[in-house]
Amino acid sequence: MVKAVVLGASGGIGQPLSLLCKASPLIDELALYDVVNTPGVAADLSHISSIAKISGYLPKDDGMKHALTGADICIIPAGIPRKPGMTRDDLFKINAGIVQGLIKGIAEFCPNSFILVISNPVNSTVPIAAETLKQAGVFNPKKLFGVTTLDVVRAETFVQDITGERDPSKTVIPVIGGHSGETIVPLFSQAKPTVEIPQDKYDDLVHRVQFGGDEVVKAKDGAGSATLSMAYAGFRFAERLLKASKGESGIVEPTFVYLPGIDGGDAIAKETGCDYFSVPVELGQSGAEKATNPLGNVTEKEKQLIEAAIKGLKGNIEKGVEFVKNPPPPAQK
Template sequence: MSLPAKALVQAAANSGLRAVSVRHSSQAPKVALLGAAGGIGQPLGLLLKQDPLVAHLALYDVVNTPGVAADLSHIDSNAKVTAHTGPKELYAAVENADVIVIPAGVPRKPGMTRDDLFNTNAGIVRDLAAVIAKASPKALIAIITNPVNSTVPIASEVLKKAGVYDPKRVFGVTTLDVVRSQAFVAELKRLQSTVRIHTFLCFQGHDASKTVVPVVGGHAGITIIPLLSQVTPSTKFSEEEIAKLTPRIQDAGTEVVNAKAGAGSATLSMALAGARFANALVRGIKGQKNVQCAYVASDAVKGVEYFSTPVELGPNGVEKILGVGKVSAFEQKLIDASVPELNKNIAKGVAFVKGN
């Protein structure tokens, strides 16, 4: 996937595929999964194959795609599965796609930050975006490839160069931060419940499936900002709990990387988060508006071009940016501190495209 963008586009052109389509269908949604044979891609493909809203699941990778597709095609759900391998088949994978999910790239290893992945993964996202711009410019693009704070601006700049950029259609998937926050909050409150009498409200707060935690900012380190003041159902935290829970959420990815001891990074939880966000995009396309946190082009916070907040999804992608809402003084400090770091990440992504 690291071939130059021009080579990928030329390969697509040489394959004799028909002219660019701008289909954006709510009747039979096509989801393209780029990086389908990887550590995230395989479990993500499994979850997408089981999504009853997906009519066509197109799998793309540089190797091993036919085996993954054959395996998934034996599952008794209605989504049609197609396999696409290598640059010559990328165009067909994304053509007519309504949603394109991109987990392609290399995983983190112990001692690495998301930023350490930049050079390899930046080139992958740039090259994929160049073909998407030609083959499916109206698709909703969900980027999982790290560092998300930089890869979203990279994809955006490529689409701008091609004259097809729509800020409402490009997303950085930060759902994993939300999923982790909800799991950790529920775990903490469940533990506390063993030493106190339950109330009905308290009991609800202990159920991970009913706990909602907005996470704003970005998708790396200090830019990950869980809004514990806005947890639903309403949940009280001591200052000590907030001081411990916040950095755990921010560093949760490293927790998994270290636990896997060189065998990879978060794959199963990321697959769940990616499938959940892809489902939300498809529901939006079908007119079922819903709210998710996502890293998008946004004016929600002054002084930074991209920021994750709750957004309302609909047929056109982002229908409304809902902003950060009322935050605590502690959270506001975190937001303020995240802006310079995000600007550095964004500038690095933009410079990568303009310099290549």
């Protein structure tokens, strides 16, 4: 029996993500939680003829406790979306508090569950989650993941124009670093099968992977950000983690993790100077079982991209840690 919880289930990412979870044969029970509209979303999804039994909760009447109790996997897309002209960093103050509140709930009601953080900015919200779990004495680095799969999905999709591959997901491209702008580093040199990127197209392709979110924000003309593709990417990662947790072997996915807590992660942390970094991670029954170091086999251009990523990441990570260790004063009303 697998119980999955979507925290922030009524939002632009939360609804399509909940739909994908409801349709999945891997999930037996699905609990939805949000501050508005959750019972309605759950009622709508409950009419779908699939395995998962579904329930929806609001904060009142111990809703968070009911949603989280017994959870095996918690997926967190909660937060406000990016608006035009807004960087992921602008989202920080609002989304940091939202994520921290939800993580405190997980620490109390389902501390052994897998935790998948989608809420932006992931480079900071994952350290916030880790520090909050540490304070509660229940931090397990193997079970906390920052979902960077959208960057992987974009890299696979955008390179299709060059490869001509009918199914872009058949091209495996490691994307490392973080999950915003220049911290995102697609390693096209390590693509399988091999991809030859024409020199005159390389910079534009990298930029498109790094700033694909801006493309969507602009196209939606102020009416939203990348919600559907993010829901797909979040579900894809959750599905692969669930398969690995049920014993399927050989599943490797890039994800933003706390490196010192994962086998093979220490060397990467020393090399990058970052405790958190997205690298290909072998998933298994305990969660993140082994981090793969992709840094020894990169091109000169990729080396430059990694250096820029590390510079940006260090500040993002520090910001998240600081938010928990020295909380900002409450806003004046």
